[in-house]
Amino acid sequence: MGQINESAPKSQRSEKPAVSLKVMKERGMLGVSTVKSWGVDPRLVQFESGFNRAINREHVESIKCALRAGHELDDIKVRIEEGAIIAVDGHHRVTAAVEWLAEPDVREPDGGFQLGAKQFRGGDAERVIHLITSSQGLGLTPLERSAQYRKLVGWGWTPAAIAEAVGRSVQNVSDALVLADANSDVKLAVTEKQISASNAAKIVRQSGGRAGAVIAEHVEAARLQGKAKATAKQIAGNTPKDLIAAIRREIDSGGTFRAEELCPSFADLITYLRSTPSRGDTSPAQPTK
Known part of the structure; x- marks a missing residue:
């Protein structure tokens, strides 16, 4: 049993407790009002391309x-x-209701079935x-969110304005915009949860078109370390062990792979080592390009 609402008029406290919001509204209770909604046959509702997320079959089945x-x-x-009638929110509910x-065994009520x-x-x-911000049902994936941010930028929105509107940091929005413009192999890695969206964006900034590789x-x-996805610590490449592995990878590739792509924090050292003659090599060091 809830406590007595001291803000209610004294006349209401002595009345028989209300059994519905309708009764509360009729008694003039403050804070209770009528909100208009409609009933719509879900088979009449259309979807608009670009303003709905991909339908998740598991979520649809749970609604059914x-x-x-x-x-x-x-x-x-x-x-x-x-x-x-075009759906703005509730695409999964509409899909589930139509299905x-x-x-064959569904019996509709008199007047037909309707969604509020x-x-x-x-x-x-x-x-x-x-x-982007709707909390109903299933949230957007990082790639779906990045595509919507890109759409807003195309309409003249700045990352700061988007961040304020959706309740996220400017860095989060900026990372998403980088991801929106990334190559398909980068997006696939994010979709398959091999790497987080923020870490993928960081690599795209550092490596550009080679980010997927x-x-x-x-x-x-x-x-090889038994982990399901690449981690921020691993990507940072902050240990000598990481540096050794990266240098060996560059040597084995014949120079097509650059060690600093795996160990950006050691970029200056790698550049120095690359310009230093190896043991037994009496030829002068070649200038770096």
Whole structure:
């Protein structure tokens, strides 16, 4: 039993306890109001390319299980354009409901099955921000988030403005934008969780177009150590052991691989060693290019 609300009018405290929000509203209770929502047949809802994340089948199946058990789903958000109902939030709920309704043993109630829906008001940028920040259902992956950030930048948003709108740091947004412009092999490594998005962005900044190959080296090194993914400590290459392995890799590659790509913190030392004659070599050191 909850405590008595001291902020309620004294006349309400002596009344019979309300059994619904409707009764509370009718009694004029402060803080209780009516919020309008609509009922929409999910089969009428359309999706807009570029404003929805990829459908996760496991998540859809879990929602269908909830529908079969008779559970009510949260309201979706939609917008109306030229007579069409377009989903803004709730794509998985819509997908699950449509598939569930198509099952042969489903009996719809009189008047048909409907999802609760609220109308979303806002432009393209507001819809993107809502997609990024919505806590309903399944969140965006790092790559999906980076694609939405890139879209906002194309509309004139700065990383600082995006960070403020989505509640993240400017560094986080900047890393995501670097990832959005990275090559496909880098994005694949992030998707397969071989490396974190932030570590991948760091390598892209350091190695540019070779980032995918560098990440592959780190992932292989992690695998040999029994680790599932490349770690920040390993990528930093801060130990002499890392340096020795990197130099050996450069020698074995005939110079096509650069040791500082695995050990950036030793870049100055590597440059010095590269310009120093090996033992027994009496020829003068060649200037570095």
